[in-house]
Amino acid sequence: QIVYSMNQKNYTRTVGIFGGSGFVGEAIIERLAKTNLKLKIATRKPYLSQHLKVYGDIGQIELVKIDIASTLSIESFIQDCDICINLIGILFEKRTQKFKALHTDFPKQLATAFSKISKDGMLIHFSALGVKEHSQSQYIVSKYLGEQEVKTNFVNSVIMKPSIIVGPKDNFFNMFAKLINLLPVIPLVGAETKFQPVYVGDVAEAVHYIIQNNIKNETFEIAGNKIFTFKELIELLLKEIRKKRLIIPIPFSVGKIQAFIFQLMPKPILTVDQVTILEEGNNIVSGNFKTLKDLNILPQSIESAISSYLKIYRPKGQFSE
Numbered sequence: 413q414i415v416y417s418m419n420q421k422n423y424t425r426t427v428g429i430f431g432g433s434g435f436v437g438e439a440i441i442e443r444l445a446k447t448n449l450k451l452k453i454a455t456r457k458p459y460l461s462q463h464l465k466v467y468g469d470i471g472q473i474e475l476v477k478i479d480i481a482s483t484l485s486i487e488s489f490i491q492d493c494d495i496c497i498n499l500i501g502i503l504f505e506k507r508t509q510k511f512k513a514l515h516t517d518f519p520k521q522l523a524t525a526f527s528k529i530s531k532d533g534m535l536i537h538f539s540a541l542g543v544k545e546h547s548q549s550q551y552i553v554s555k556y557l558g559e560q561e562v563k564t565n566f567v568n569s570v571i572m573k574p575s576i577i578v579g580p581k582d583n584f585f586n587m588f589a590k591l592i593n594l595l596p597v598i599p600l601v602g603a604e605t606k607f608q609p610v611y612v613g614d615v616a617e618a619v620h621y622i623i624q625n626n627i628k629n630e631t632f633e634i635a636g637n638k639i640f641t642f643k644e645l646i647e648l649l650l651k652e653i654r655k656k657r658l659i660i661p662i663p664f665s666v667g668k669i670q671a672f673i674f675q676l677m678p679k680p681i682l683t684v685d686q687v688t689i690l691e692e693g694n695n696i697v698s699g700n701f702k703t704l705k706d707l708n709i710l711p712q713s714i715e716s717a718i719s720s721y722l723k724i725y726r727p728k729g730q731f732s733e
Contacts, residue, residue: 421469423450427623428490430454430480430522431499433461435581436538436612440497442467443616447624454478454489480518487525495534495623496526498562503551503583504675504683515554520561527566534570534628536619537562541575541608541633542695549688567629570622572615574634575695578714579612580721585649587681589725592650597658601667601682602690603643608635608697611717614709621707633697634704636711642690652718653725664691 427444431437432453444451445468455461458475465473479485480500490496498519502509519537526535543556562569576584592598615634621627640648643659650657662670667687675683689695697703704711723729 421448421472423472424448425494425623426450426452426492427495427497428452428454428493429497429499431501431538432464432497434499435579435583436577436615437499438464438467438581439579439612439616440499440619441473443613443620444623445469445472447620449495449623450474452476452489452493454480480521481513483521483525486522487529490522490526490529493526493533494530495536496522497536497538497619498522499538501538501540501555504680504685505550511550511554515551516557516561519558520565523562523565523569532568534568534623534626535562535566536570536572536622538572538574541573541635541697542693543573547688547692549685549692551685552689552692569629570627571631572618572634573632573701574610574615575636575697576607576609577612577615578609578717582612584609585645585718585722588646588649589653589722591681592653592655592657593725595657597660598646599660599662599670600643600646601662601664601670601687603641603659603661605642605690606639606694606696607642607645608639608695609645609714610634610636610704611712611714613717614704614711617709618704618707621709631701632703632707633701635697636714638714639696640714648715648718649722652722654727655725 427449432441433455441451441464451473453464453475455475458477461475476489478489500514502514505511539559540555543552545556547553559571578585618634646659664687668684671682671684671687674680
């Protein structure tokens with residue numbers, strides 16, 4: 413009789429991840445799977461996230477079906493977790509998904525439940541760059557209140573405030589690259605609004621550094637090393653995919669009318685709330701919090717980052733010059 417044995421790692425800590433099936437979550441899972449950590453991924457539909465297991469050793473990554481509306485379900489999931497990471501977020505509301513429920517109520521629920529289970533644990537909560545209490549944007553306010561709930565209910569929390577996150581599966585450059593193929597001109601609201609985009613690999617590296625160095629009770633603004641206007645980002649995209657389009661800046665009043673129509677789509681490319689965010693100002697680091705520099709991370713340039721995955725949108729794909 414042949415007996416097959418498998419040496420399983422003795423994992424030092426268990427990390428519970430909420431929102432791990434998104435493109436940012438996937439990058440974080442890929443990075444953390446290279447360490448001596450056990451990863452538990454909370455998901456509504458585990459069968460749709462099986463691909464995440466390929467990043468780790470056998471048994472290292474576990475997919476767990478969970479209902480985030482149920483406190484009992486959350487408590488059961490985090491029972492053996494030393495670290496929790498909350499990545500849950502939406503860019504627009506749907507009938508069953510609302511900003512307040514996901515950005516404010518859930519973080520409070522998670523922080524309160526985890527504080528009862530682990531006083532010495534770590535909770536890494538993803539918010540957004542530039543969120544503030546007084547805003548006309550429901551997205552901004554809900555994210556701000558979520559930060560406050562986490563800080564109030566879990567003492568060892570780490571707040572991550574990223575700018576636009578770009579990478580192979582991002583919802584920014586990929587979306588605009590597809591639109592450019594359909595439109596002869598690009599009407600652009602908020603053309604002069606400034607952004608400080610960051611590469612998804614640097615975000616994942618930041619989470620890894622925080623966990624490995626046991627950093628707690630801190631807030632980080634996660635952004636790249638270069639500031640672009642919205643128009644400059646679209647110009648950068650056009651250059652990368654070898655396309656020429658006329659960019660027409662449009663006023664916010666017209667942009668809101670345009671967005672009102674777009675947000676009726678099942679997956680809107682623009683909403684009135686998003687135009688409000690653009691109208692309220694720049695999305696760059698404030699200087700009031702620590703940054704990637706404090707985590708010993710030199711951000712990858714956006715130009716070099718996007719060249720690796722936007723080639724497919726060129727006229728001859730990756731074979732274009």
